[in-house]
Amino acid sequence: MKNKQILLANRPKGWVSPEDFNLVETELAPLSDGEILVKNLYLSLDPYMRGRMNDSKSYAAKVELGEVMVGATAGEVVESKNPKFQPGEKVTTMLGWQLYGKSNGAGVQKLGNAALPLSVYLGTVGMPGVTAWYGLLEIGKPKADETVVVSAATGAVGSVVGQLAKMKGCRTVGIAGGATKCQYAVGELGYDVCVDYQSATFYKDLVAATPAGVDIYFENVGGSILDAVLTRLNAFARIPLCGLISQYNATEAYGLKNFGLLLTNRVLVQGFIVSEHPEKWPEALSQLGQGVAEGKIKYHETITEGLENAPLAFIGLLKGQNLGKQVVKLA
Amino acid sequence: MKNKQILLANRPKGWVSPEDFNLVETELAPLSDGEILVKNLYLSLDPYMRGRMNDSKSYAAKVELGEVMVGATAGEVVESKNPKFQPGEKVTTMLGWQLYGKSNGAGVQKLGNAALPLSVYLGTVGMPGVTAWYGLLEIGKPKADETVVVSAATGAVGSVVGQLAKMKGCRTVGIAGGATKCQYAVGELGYDVCVDYQSATFYKDLVAATPAGVDIYFENVGGSILDAVLTRLNAFARIPLCGLISQYNATEAYGLKNFGLLLTNRVLVQGFIVSEHPEKWPEALSQLGQGVAEGKIKYHETITEGLENAPLAFIGLLKGQNLGKQVVKLA
Numbered sequence: 144m145k146n147k148q149i150l151l152a153n154r155p156k157g158w159v160s161p162e163d164f165n166l167v168e169t170e171l172a173p174l175s176d177g178e179i180l181v182k183n184l185y186l187s188l189d190p191y192m193r194g195r196m197n198d199s200k201s202y203a204a205k206v207e208l209g210e211v212m213v214g215a216t217a218g219e220v221v222e223s224k225n226p227k228f229q230p231g232e233k234v235t236t237m238l239g240w241q242l243y244g245k246s247n248g249a250g251v252q253k254l255g256n257a258a259l260p261l262s263v264y265l266g267t268v269g270m271p272g273v274t275a276w277y278g279l280l281e282i283g284k285p286k287a288d289e290t291v292v293v294s295a296a297t298g299a300v301g302s303v304v305g306q307l308a309k310m311k312g313c314r315t316v317g318i319a320g321g322a323t324k325c326q327y328a329v330g331e332l333g334y335d336v337c338v339d340y341q342s343a344t345f346y347k348d349l350v351a352a353t354p355a356g357v358d359i360y361f362e363n364v365g366g367s368i369l370d371a372v373l374t375r376l377n378a379f380a381r382i383p384l385c386g387l388i389s390q391y392n393a394t395e396a397y398g399l400k401n402f403g404l405l406l407t408n409r410v411l412v413q414g415f416i417v418s419e420h421p422e423k424w425p426e427a428l429s430q431l432g433q434g435v436a437e438g439k440i441k442y443h444e445t446i447t448e449g450l451e452n453a454p455l456a457f458i459g460l461l462k463g464q465n466l467g468k469q470v471v472k473l474a
Numbered sequence: 475m476k477n478k479q480i481l482l483a484n485r486p487k488g489w490v491s492p493e494d495f496n497l498v499e500t501e502l503a504p505l506s507d508g509e510i511l512v513k514n515l516y517l518s519l520d521p522y523m524r525g526r527m528n529d530s531k532s533y534a535a536k537v538e539l540g541e542v543m544v545g546a547t548a549g550e551v552v553e554s555k556n557p558k559f560q561p562g563e564k565v566t567t568m569l570g571w572q573l574y575g576k577s578n579g580a581g582v583q584k585l586g587n588a589a590l591p592l593s594v595y596l597g598t599v600g601m602p603g604v605t606a607w608y609g610l611l612e613i614g615k616p617k618a619d620e621t622v623v624v625s626a627a628t629g630a631v632g633s634v635v636g637q638l639a640k641m642k643g644c645r646t647v648g649i650a651g652g653a654t655k656c657q658y659a660v661g662e663l664g665y666d667v668c669v670d671y672q673s674a675t676f677y678k679d680l681v682a683a684t685p686a687g688v689d690i691y692f693e694n695v696g697g698s699i700l701d702a703v704l705t706r707l708n709a710f711a712r713i714p715l716c717g718l719i720s721q722y723n724a725t726e727a728y729g730l731k732n733f734g735l736l737l738t739n740r741v742l743v744q745g746f747i748v749s750e751h752p753e754k755w756p757e758a759l760s761q762l763g764q765g766v767a768e769g770k771i772k773y774h775e776t777i778t779e780g781l782e783n784a785p786l787a788f789i790g791l792l793k794g795q796n797l798g799k800q801v802v803k804l805a
Contacts, residue, residue, distance in 0.1 A: 402696070
């Protein structure tokens with residue numbers, strides 16, 4: 144039986160290029176006792192993967208050269224030598240960029256009746272959604288009428304942050320790139336206002352959008368956008384530090400000018416990675432699943448067809464070319 | 475009856491100069507009912523005063539031009555029309571840079587029998603000591619065997635941080651400017667090691683001093699020293715953000731390069747100002763007072779004689795020319 148895999152071929156310096164990946168066809172060896180074979184139907188593409196391509200220390204193990212690229216998938220058990228899994232069961236896995244993957248069951252989550260489209264369990268009702276839930280609620284601790292600013296406001300994480308903050312009675316201000324995203328942010332995701340960071344009037348627009356300052360800044364981007372938002376912080380503001388996508392491909396780090404305002408305004412910054420808080424996942428997934436099922440939490444997906452197109456889709460994600468959650472449909 | 479006062483004459487751009495202050499002689503008006511007259515014996519000089527000289531928003535009200543410079547004093551009640559205070563009582567006040575001050579009693583703390591030298595209530599057993607206590611214990615939450623790095627390690631705040639951290643069983647690493655301070659840090663304050671930021675080998679020395687990384691960075695300085703320490707942080711490190719003295723006189727803000735490591739290492743940064751946590755002062759002052767009385771907490775003071783020399787002493791403080799707590803003896 145044939146498999147297709149995408150391996151890490153080179154460690155990029157700066158921007159990722161298609162040559163950093165290698166598509167290979169391999170034979171699937173038979174299962175050993177205790178193993179299952181999963182057919183991956185959707186592959187999740189997420190900004191954190193850029194960090195795993197580096198040789199440097201990060202919060203998670205790097206991908207070794209020649210290894211399958213790391214990633215979450217949603218799929219179906221097609222063969223099982225593990226009594227806990229039955230063929231036909233829908234699951235999410237960390238099996239990476241490949242059509243099929245074997246597992247001893249570790250890290251494989253059963254989706255039960257999978258009431259929602261499978262891909263949603265890679266986004267709003269998966270890791271990105273829980274990331275939004277944890278960062279906003281556990282670190283940001285929003286109170287009604289506070290102003291919450293979200294960078295990458297329409298992304299897989301940001302889109303959930305904005306909607307959860309709105310449910311808490313906050314004024315929500317999105318930051319996104321371009322008119323299409325900003326229209327989607329306000330029109331579909333319910334942000335009170337969206338500021339386009341690509342606009343020449345970005346800073347003026349940000350000031351106008353935050354007349355009462357900023358109480359929570361959910362940070363996905365970093366760089367000059369962070370510097371701008373820092374100037375709008377209120378006393379006792381909180382910054383859940385989730386991502387810094389503007390820096391992941393930078394060959395020279397941005398020099399942050401306004402760090403001192405964290406002191407002046409007695410701000411909390413907390414870097415986090417959601418996989419380190421497994422005790423919160425069941426509650427978060429339950430709330431997110433219910434919100435999506437009831438139509439109270441909306442989502443949009445950019446779906447790329449075919450494993451072979453995953454590298455370009457990933458590069459597009461890093462450049463902000465997708466709208467909402469980026470997934471690859473594998474079958 | 476004559477008083478002498480130092481008023482804010484100009485708002486400095488960049489470095490403070492003696493011309494930014496104005497020494498005046500004034501008449502003391504008679505007390506009204508409910509007022510007390512305090513003879514200030516010691517004036518505290520502290521880095522936060524630099525922020526109060528600016529026109530910009532800060533965490534505390536700015537000093538207006540022509541107003542007495544803000545500051546804590548330790549002194550004695552010499553006249554009272556307030557039944558709560560008796561002449562002869564020792565007190566600390568916020569009466570500022572002047573020989574005498576009137577008060578209705580608000581912000582005046584009685585020192586009781588004042589078992590320690592009066593000036594200590596402006597330092598280790600005063601606001602700077604409580605700042606150290608609060609930032610280290612309430613934000614840093616040190617655990618035994620963790621590595622605690624302290625910038626401005628021999629200053630009024632830093633010297634207490636280092637000693638409290640040592641009491642908690644931590645490895646303590648000071649950062650200070652010059653051999654004299656570093657010798658004092660290790661020889662008297664009990665730091666395990668002190669790194670001289672003025673040395674050409676500063677970064678190499680810092681790396682050597684933190685073989686197990688850094689769990690708590692008590693930040694008083696900012697700028698390039700912060701950038702250096704950021705590279706040494708362990709996962710889940712905490713940064714009590716107390717001061718950024720390297721930036722207070724800068725005309726251009728330092729561009730911080732390593733902010734991204736706060737995410738990679740899931741770091742907590744918390745800016746704070748100790749006056750906003752009055753509920754913790756009694757416990758902190760009690761512990762600090764006992765520690766000093768028993769000789770377990772050491773301190774050093776740089777004592778400048780005469781109100782007229784306060785401006786130069788303050789400028790020296792901002793340049794790091796003092797050792798330990800900077801006070802001005804007024805009488």
